Ligand SMILES: *[C@@H]1O[C@H](CO)[C@@H](O)[C@H](O)[C@H]1NC(C)=O
């Protein structure tokens with residue numbers, strides 16, 4: 001092959017597929033390869049169930065699990081925030097037309113050994129058992145303050161400097177107690193640790209607004225989930241790329257990243273060198289260009305019952321704030337079921353996860369696993385988290401970050417925007433992704 005691609009992308013994880021979709025829409029000539037025979041890389045959904053069991057060395061699932069092809073098990077459990085950046089990307093690129101979404105039925109938080117529904121409107125706060133009587137009033141006032149907060153309108157700020165005042169100071173001014181702060185920071189602002197307390201308050205206030213705006217779109221929870229599993233997302237963006245001339249190849253072993261001096265010029269696969277100007281890839285393709293920054297432990301649990309004390313919902317998230325179980329990082333549970341076409345009838349998939357803090361990671365998940373009992377079958381998997389060691393300026397190799405323990409896609413979207421800027425030199429502009437309708441209407 002003589003032709004030179006603008007960009008070669010290695011690995012078909014969500015980050016890579018969104019980038020190749022956007023680059024293709026933007027007119028770049030893109031070649032996308034994966035060593036696996038399936039889409040999704042680390043962010044794949046595994047189907048049928050037999051394939052998932054084989055990953056853990058079990059040849060055959062028990063007959064009680066039903067038909068294997070009714071299952072799609074996500075390797076990375078996450079939900080989409082209804083008003084979040086990934087949904088904007090899906091809508092602008094019209095990738096939504098390849099997929100169907102359902103609202104997640106409930107969002108819960110763990111306090112003092114029990115599960116409570118997360119209150120987010122002032123009315124819910126007043127009705128919830130989560131907070132004591134006086135605290136309810138204070139929380140309602142706090143939420144009202146946050147909702148009207150506009151960084152560009154000093155009248156709404158009440159002497160808070162969005163870029164200087166810390167979140168800890170904002171809480172103090174609202175006189176909230178520790179448990180309420182825990183729920184707000186971890187179940188509404190979705191921070192995984194308490195580091196945010198000492199940082200400027202604007203980010204946290206915007207996160208609470210994102211949660212609230214997302215919730216108000218559909219009412220039950222702020223989260224969406226695609227039918228047939230998260231693996232549909234990378235495939236949707238791969239189709240987008242293909243419509244705009246992107247070339248996809250699965251089952252392509254990658255032997256070498258070819259450099260001239262310190263800059264990438266191509267990729268060698270099956271003895272053949274394909275030339276490119278830039279390379280985007282996941283960490284597994286360039287082990288010498290990434291560093292390990294931590295670990296995430298995930299327990300994939302198959303249940304035959306909804307989780308207790310969740311009103312028998314068929315999907316939900318449970319957040320266990322770190323302080324509640326004397327940890328530094330939160331523990332999460334994402335639960336989905338046959339109503340999302342990811343499990344056989346009457347079955348539930350609950351995935352518990354957290355950032356590893358000790359050398360006994362499985363024990364760290366106990367508070368979550370305890371809530372899921374009885375568990376029909378449990379699989380534990382420990383993943384290393386990688387980040388690139390450089391920004392790719394000289395090498396023109398741009399490496400994505402591993403998927404972290406957060407249960408939504410906001411940090412993934414941030415990584416996509418960062419890589420986009422480094423690759424193109426331009427800020428990521430959601431409107432740039434708007435599909436040009438020539439392929440559909442035919443009137444170029
Ligand atoms: C949940 O389902 C169980 C078993 O069918 C039932 O006994 C229980 O009352 C249900 N709980 C709620 C809150 O609907």
Ligand SMILES: *[C@@H]1O[C@H](CO)[C@@H](O)[C@H](O)[C@H]1NC(C)=O
Nearest residue numbers: 307308369370371372373374
């Ligand atoms: C959930 O409820 C069932 C039925 O009442 C019970 O057998 C099980 O132990 C409960 N699980 C937990 C974690 O409380």
